[in-house]
Amino acid sequence: MAPLLEILVAPLRYPFMVRGIVAAILVGIVCALVGTYMVLRGMAFLGDALAHSILPGIAVGYIVSGGGRGPIFWWGLGTGILTALGIGALGKGAQVKEDTAIGIIFSGMFALGIALISTMRSYAVDLSHFLFGDVLGVSPSDLWLTAGLAVLVSVIVFVFYKEFLVLAFDSTLAETLRFPSGFLHYLLMVLIALTIVVALQTVGIALMVAMLTTPAATAYLLTKRMAPMMGIAALIGAVSGIVGLYLSYYVSVASGAAIVLVCTGIFLLALLFSPRRGIVRGWLQSRG
Amino acid sequence: MAPLLEILVAPLRYPFMVRGIVAAILVGIVCALVGTYMVLRGMAFLGDALAHSILPGIAVGYIVSGGGRGPIFWWGLGTGILTALGIGALGKGAQVKEDTAIGIIFSGMFALGIALISTMRSYAVDLSHFLFGDVLGVSPSDLWLTAGLAVLVSVIVFVFYKEFLVLAFDSTLAETLRFPSGFLHYLLMVLIALTIVVALQTVGIALMVAMLTTPAATAYLLTKRMAPMMGIAALIGAVSGIVGLYLSYYVSVASGAAIVLVCTGIFLLALLFSPRRGIVRGWLQSRG
Amino acid sequence: GGSTEVGPRAPVPPVSAVGLAPDEPLRVVATTSIVADVVRNVGGDAIALTQLMPLGADPHAFESTPQDAGVISDAHVVFINGVGLEVFMDRLLASAGGNTPVVTVSDGIRLLAFAGEHADDEALADEDHGEDDPHVWFDPNNVKVWVANIESALSELDPDRATTYRENAQAYLAELDALDGWIREAVTVIPEDRRGLVIDHSVFTYFAHAYGFEQVGTITTGGSTLSQPSAREMAALQEAIVDHGVRAIFVSTTVNPRMAEQLARDTGIQVVPIYTGSLSDASGPAGTYLAFMRYDVGRIVEALR
Amino acid sequence: MLGKLGVFEPVVHATGAAILDVYELTVGYNGTTALDRVTFHLNVGERVAVVGPNGAGKSTLFKVIAGVLEPTSGDVRVAGCSPRGHICIAYVPQRNDVDWMFPVTVEDVVMMGRFGRLGLFRRPGRQDRAVVRECLGIVGLAELAKRQISELSGGQQQRMFIARALAQESTLMLMDEPLTGLDMPAQERILALLDVLRMQGVTVMVATHDLNQAADYFDRVMLLNHRLLGIGTSAEVFTTAHLRDAYGGQLRLVETGDGLLALNDTCCGHG
Amino acid sequence: MLGKLGVFEPVVHATGAAILDVYELTVGYNGTTALDRVTFHLNVGERVAVVGPNGAGKSTLFKVIAGVLEPTSGDVRVAGCSPRGHICIAYVPQRNDVDWMFPVTVEDVVMMGRFGRLGLFRRPGRQDRAVVRECLGIVGLAELAKRQISELSGGQQQRMFIARALAQESTLMLMDEPLTGLDMPAQERILALLDVLRMQGVTVMVATHDLNQAADYFDRVMLLNHRLLGIGTSAEVFTTAHLRDAYGGQLRLVETGDGLLALNDTCCGHG
């Protein structure tokens, strides 16, 4: 076998690597699609916020179910969707900016979660896991869940592409075209919540925030149209997942961290060398 | 002694309660001042992001110093300021939106931190402490540090009030008035970083994000001018600190969480009953 | 393996007798449920004991309330495990403790570096405590040091009841010796080539050292529940499991078992939940330290024999 | 699927009805009254100019008719239905608060005007692209079709939004000061377009501050200052009394053959 | 303290020099050239109108002079210094991208114009408040001084920014289509103000699309279409050839006593 091929194939001997790579690709693609809207609407932090906000749901789920993993997931999902709808309502009411709405609800819900847990006085609700996730610990059933989500999100994003585009760009036009703005707005929030809760299960908060924000922002530097932006973002997300896991295998860095670092690296390259808005190009231009 | 007085005085027997209350008031005021700018500029998440971003600094500081608390603090502060300047540069270059810049740098730095820690193979970097903070563990020297910071931040915010106002409202005007926009922009970022790192030492991430965002957002609902907004925000921050700690004493909830919940409660009241933008008022109006 | 030699006696911090009314008990605080159980055995009815961390808490992460601080502030003495286990408490103790003496029960134990590496003398000389494994209670001989430390602290604080404490300590030391013997006996059924232990985080360092096991690997590297392995480490662990013929992966009840479950599935072995940082409630299988050790060793023997 | 739920359902016009009925329309922003019991009707194909001083309530009126603002009281019916039900209204707001760095090209923005006519699932087809090209040609932006929108000058941005409204091919066009920032040939072209639109039976309401333009290019003019001061031909509406009511005593008035004309410049002095 | 560091240092004018020298100014946005070797001079107290079609580079020119955009090549000197050093330029941009929900009142925004004259540490005093009141009066916003800025109509917002520029009391005023959206009395008032400003020795550059206004109210006009087509009196500049160069052949031209005038409406037909 050629050495390069050997390098590529060697890690695939381990089933957890194969599952991890598939999960990273799926999560990378879904997050990129949903993240494009988040980056364009200035909600880059919704991911982090929602991930923290589901804590009280998990705490209650833990109490109610006595610690079963399944019910806890559904409690988390329910809380995530409710929180997303709450943020949507607060931001839509235009009382406060969307990012402020996110900040308020995030910290409030997180505090509620901590308060609940501190009265339960049990830390069995595993916080560190949610922080770091473990893409290497993905089970086959997680994989099916993620794949199902990927299909669902992609289909909805594809079907409502026009509507979401108008809603994000010019909400007044969405009103005059009589799009069901409220419905679409909340649909998008639910999609985001769904993505986040499922991605959280597989990859953890830190990785997820990166996958939501960085590929979309990188793509933004490289194109001036929305559809290609989504495509490029998805590609970057998937590539980061693969390269990051190989890196984690050969250099021995924590897998989630490796994926994020690859992702950030691609962003920095784009920032320097983008043909449209790159720093190097701007610099060359200003010199002559 | 009257029962009410007794209720108020009883917790003050403990010096740690007194220190905690003083710390909460100081942090509440400083965060409210700095948070006003953050809320108005759509950077509500800078707090959360910076807090996570200092992780690699802490990790390196730990390795270099061998675990001393003092050096780790300075490493954290240095990293925080560098990160804030990086976010400032990325957001100012207008390549990407400010919140996206925050998201990218946040996840990148956090991943770097995790990667470093995972190679260090040591657990003594106390993550959970940074997450939850511990306002009751404030030492007298922490208190002096916080008080010093509070004075510094208040003085700078007071001295540069005009300049920061123009910069936040209309950066083109700041340019034509020949304000040193770059200097002011980075000064604000450094102030924010300073606030966050010091507040982190005393109160932890979750509490700090709430103190930065929620009082400022509440004040925003209650006034249409900037200076009163800062004043009201500071007041709300301080009151939440006091009420939250009493609540935590009598109901036995984690203290940080109690403060945040009081803060969120005040926001909800303002949202419902604000004379300017309140929901109840809008509802009454639309009915008659 | 032979018996662990006990290090030099711990220099208990200078505590002096507190004046107690005849029927006033000594107010004592202990951090984890395991430390509390040992303190209860030494102090008996003569002390009023408060256990700070609730059952089931992960001692690596904990947040305190004003009540906790108040309890510490009002206490005569606080017993902690030390060795960096209760990092969260440093500031709480410094702040609320004030004049309350804090006794590190693990003082004087010969510490080992975590992740299965046996501590050599160099590591001991090294003052870097971040590298020391805090899970000392997995060797009953270390707990005997605890007992000694606790007894001397209680006696100095409350000299009037020193005899009671000494008697209680003697009785409990005997039980610890019995436990040590029982473990030695119980593990004999495990063949030499099956004595590889894999666990979520490095809790078996002292157990392996004392009873002739090898901690083949841990899922999270380092001594914390708060870190994430790299793909290379996971691959290495999987290889080690296969090479050493490991039969089971042990997982703390307070830790997410996902990684362990996947690795076990891929290698065709089982996942065995055990107690590590906290006791179960009184009605559970690990309500006291003695029961806790018997339960865990039982599960180990059952899984590996 | 959504059509069945009534979300995307198109509205069928009540034939014969006036295209726009506004009845006793009142709009207040907390405290201040922007529009005070305004009543009028428009017929199909009419071109109406809305004039009035700053703060008269012109934009408020347009927003209510476009369905983006709820009136405090009163009734607005477009072809007999409430404005919220209509997809055949095109609206050019006075200020477009869009994110200029959004990744869309000029072409993409104009194409958005077509989205109302496409249902769910349908993508823009060849015909839609042809319409977009035509509208870009009308406003003189054909060459800039592929530019990202931040790379336009102020007047070019305004032209883009007019092109988008045209691309909607709606039966009622509301344009709030659409000629703002346009150079003269472009203004001429848009005004000339009004004739074409009339032939297609499109009803057009345009807010403007140029009384001469209003008098010359529109069938009727509406003079507004919170209350409706008059609606009719320019000769009927632009009387000294009405203009005083609207603008106070500061307007220079010139008698012409057709009636009174208000001038904001001295060009006629030269002639 | 910062003054010593040179950050807030005021610039002393080189007396006798022309107030504005633009020499071979070229500005390109990646690929396209917006301004092509533009050279001209303005004297103290002059009123100059800048006209040209959409996309001609008017706003680009203003931004470079105001110091908010770096030129690709060429030289701009305000009173002999680079524009970046100056605090005596007031600039009304064509589009104000501000956050309308920002917690400031109309009064606050106009007061910001005074901040350039206050040093560090100084708060606005009685005199500043008097100036602000006066400027609000000039643009007719005195009654709305305490309103939050989102509660203004489009024309009222525009007036507010003009008032802010006036409050700066600068020696060079750059106003990019300032009359956009203003009603006629307000336009008259602003144009009348030009005379007052001239008496105070303030140099004013105004971009506009109204050639008649340009000819009537300004000392000189500048015709721009990427290149500088002409600068001088309206009779010199508004020749058929120049206007063809700028706008193409679509402009209706009318011969008057003073020379050629371009018209975008038919008002003179009535006279």
Ligand SMILES: Nc1ncnc2c1ncn2[C@@H]1O[C@H](COP(=O)(O)OP(=O)(O)OP(=O)(O)O)[C@@H](O)[C@H]1O
């Ligand atoms: N940020 C930009 N990137 C690329 N091209 C730009 C940018 N801004 C302006 N342009 C182009 O540069 C040219 C000059 O623009 P400018 O805004 O100066 O025109 P203008 O004379 O002010 O036009 P208007 O009358 O429409 O305001 C135009 O062709 C415009 O499309």
Ligand SMILES: Nc1ncnc2c1ncn2[C@@H]1O[C@H](COP(=O)(O)OP(=O)(O)OP(=O)(O)O)[C@@H](O)[C@H]1O
């Ligand atoms: N959001 C708001 N809150 C409070 N008052 C408002 C708001 N919007 C507009 N107003 C006020 O309502 C009145 C009507 O405003 P409107 O925008 O309809 O005027 P307009 O006729 O379009 O003026 P212009 O010619 O300046 O565009 C004005 O007095 C304005 O100050």
Ligand SMILES: [Mg+2]
């Ligand atoms: Mg208007």
Ligand SMILES: [Mg+2]
């Ligand atoms: Mg312009």
Ligand SMILES: [Zn+2]
């Ligand atoms: Zn442990």
